[in-house]
Amino acid sequence: MPLVGRGVGASPFVAGPRGWPLVGCLPAFGRDPLGFLARLHRDHGDAVVWRLGPLRILSLADPERIAEVLGSPLDHGVLDIGWMFRQLVGDSVIRSEGAAWRRRRALVQPAVRPNRVRGFAPAMAECAAEHLDGWTDGQRVDVLREMTLLTQRIAVRTLFGAEPGARAAALAGAMAEAAHEIGVELRGPGVLLPGWVPTPARRRIRRAVGVIDTELGELVRERAREGSADDLVGRLLAARDTEGRALTPREVRDEAVTLWAGGHETTATALTWAWCLLARSPDARDALHREVDEVLGGRAPEHADHDRLPWTRRVVEETLRLHPPVWLVPPRVAVPGTTVGGRAVPVGTAIWCSPWVTQRDARWFPDPLAFRPERWGTPDADARAHFPFGAGRRACLGARFAQVELVLLLAAVAQHFHLDVRGGIPPPLPGLVAHPASPVTAFLRRRDPAPHRPGT
Template identity: 35%
Template sequence: MNAPSASPRIPTGPRGLPLIGVIRDVRKDSLGFLMRTATEHGPVSGYRLGPGRSYLVSHPDGLKHVLQDNVQNYTKDHVSYSLLRRVVGDGLVTSQGETWLKQRRLAQPAFHRARISAMAAQMVRAAAELSEQWTDAQRSGEPRRAARDMLGLTLRIVGEALLGTDVRAQTDAVSAAFNVISEQTVERFRDLRVLPPILPTAYDRAFRQANQSLREVVATLVAQRRRHLEDRGDLLSMFMLAQDEETGERMDDAHVQDEVLTMLLAGHETTATALTWTWALLEQNPDAERAFHAELDSVLGGRLPTAEDVPRLVYTRRVLDETMRLYPPVYILSRKVVSDDTICGYRVLGGSMLDVSPYVTHRLPEFWPDPERFDPDRFSPERSATRPRYAYFPFLGGPRQCIGNNFALMEGVLILATLGQRHRPRMVSGYTPKPEPLITLRPSEELPVVITSR
């Protein structure tokens, strides 16, 4: 669909209003806006977001072009990343060019499959401890916030497995700070508030305090490791001991802190969000839940899972995949277009901005029949083989594909298996989960649940 065209078409899209473009529609219902735009205007649509021109690319062929084939033409010189850099600095998620390539090469060994498999026991042990808390809640009837539980669990796992550090004492501080930053980052982008948060207002002060809180946590972790620096085989060791090939210099603490903060936030928030949605979707789809429980009983027989069980928990993995189809934690990403280009026969102009949205593409009926239905068997080998590669991209693709995708998938399967053997979280009466499009696509109100027994 990206064949050269003698006369590329001009993308159409919602007209919006003078000066502000479609900002009002985005503020009102960003997910609905994205779906309507793709549905009504085709694989590449165009609109104005404030004074600037933006495009939405939704077709898998276009996504392959942007994320893989011509990736150098689509950079992270976008206001959304400028806002994110205020928090995580120039870490692996926000960096570009040679800086990013060096960071990626440095971090890659920590995510080799053999090393990830060795982390399985830590993941299961942490999930089993949460299971005991759920058992206590089941006896007392006390509701839990599933999102809060999943965030605490995945934060602990990232700290122990990747950073070699117990961060449980900092869980509340990290979660509270990230909530403020997540909400404000999205609000600032939608309101085109691109100036730094330096004003003496309560709003700007809350952002600065949250950012400082995160930085203090990370600075303490790095300082503690620096005092007892040794190669523990984890990601933090790799960053702290790495030396420049030419100069022999090591990363300074500020750079290490950027990387640690990036891994703490990106490494736990996305997986926790996917797991939280999974509990809601299993309750809403009893047939899928029964098949999930049947597999756990058949494969595990009541014991805790191990890394060797992950390939055997086929349906559990499909449940997780289908959850991330419907509610991809990273639901939209933006790029800057460097030079004029043609995508799916449509012209995009250099200097403009471009969006891709897993949330949208994962719901296109030409690739996902009855797209709103929860059906884990969409991910059987036979049905998956009929879809283009980029019809499903919760971890992006191309050279910037998420470095932790295999870590997150193993972690997700092991957590679901550990908790799902004993518990059935049930949403409290009267509650209906609604997606909240912040930095990630969280369910509303942190998914309040009552823990019941299988």
């Protein structure tokens, strides 16, 4: 690939750091993935070529070029991000390609369309109320743990129509262990090892995946016996493709795992970052409480409130801009005909797009490191550069579910409690998602929500 100078409009490909023999830039990337990617574009430009072991990567930061790749009609491959990730999600829609991907997407997408998400809003509100019943005034809590338990409760109810129990707890523990090990592998030499190389970490994830398969398999079989299509797994079981074929049990398992991971850990992480940011922005937090009191009037939030709570939505958007849980869009792999800025990309090149980098760029978001929810809907927010759920044909299928869930849960908690988060904002630790690297502790202060007003 010829390498030329830098510049935004022409989107040239420039050479990044040379790295080390065999491993390329893995040592620098592994120490600090987010810092490495930020320095890469700060020092070299918007379209940078570098190596991670034998893998050739074209990393993009300009939203116009990112949209060109993510919105391409070509059937780009999706790069595996390590052997462990493949063990966890199997051949789900997030990893499949070509005709297999089109079939999977057609079967899965109807389960999470906006009109379907509306039906899950009552479960979100009920789960929030049940979880908050366990909180007390003055209690000291681990915010990420609490948000995780809340979103797990919602995941179990919306996926399986069930209540959290021993089986769900075992599944949640195994999923958390798998996510941790995948993050460690992604940042270390394990990401370069072939699947047949045994390591202690790979033995641990095999055990975790075994638990996932056992517990999830039984939950899916229960849904199949009951024959209900009111929950997400029920809808997957009832789905048929154009030839009348259903998803196989393994395919249902893979999609359920993906929906669990995408609809639970990312939401819990985003909520945790939101409480961190709001605790250091008293004006923004006060505006959130005022809006929640005025709109809800003491009642539980419902689906229609997503559109009635504009400030709450702006808090969510700004949180996802500053701290996108999905810090790296699943990488694409260049196929014949792939171009960026009118220039051909060599077949097999991995194309990386990081919301973390682009969404913190002052060209698209003035004062980019400041938490300013009011920027949304003004020239200080460039929507083209905001893609926390990806974009194009392979955008996250559960994006609408996550957006509604984030707004309703933020409102439900703010309605009843102040979360006084102590200490500074911790650095992110990128794995499957970019969660806080150290515990986030808060003291709860109960609020008295405004009384319900007739007609609200």
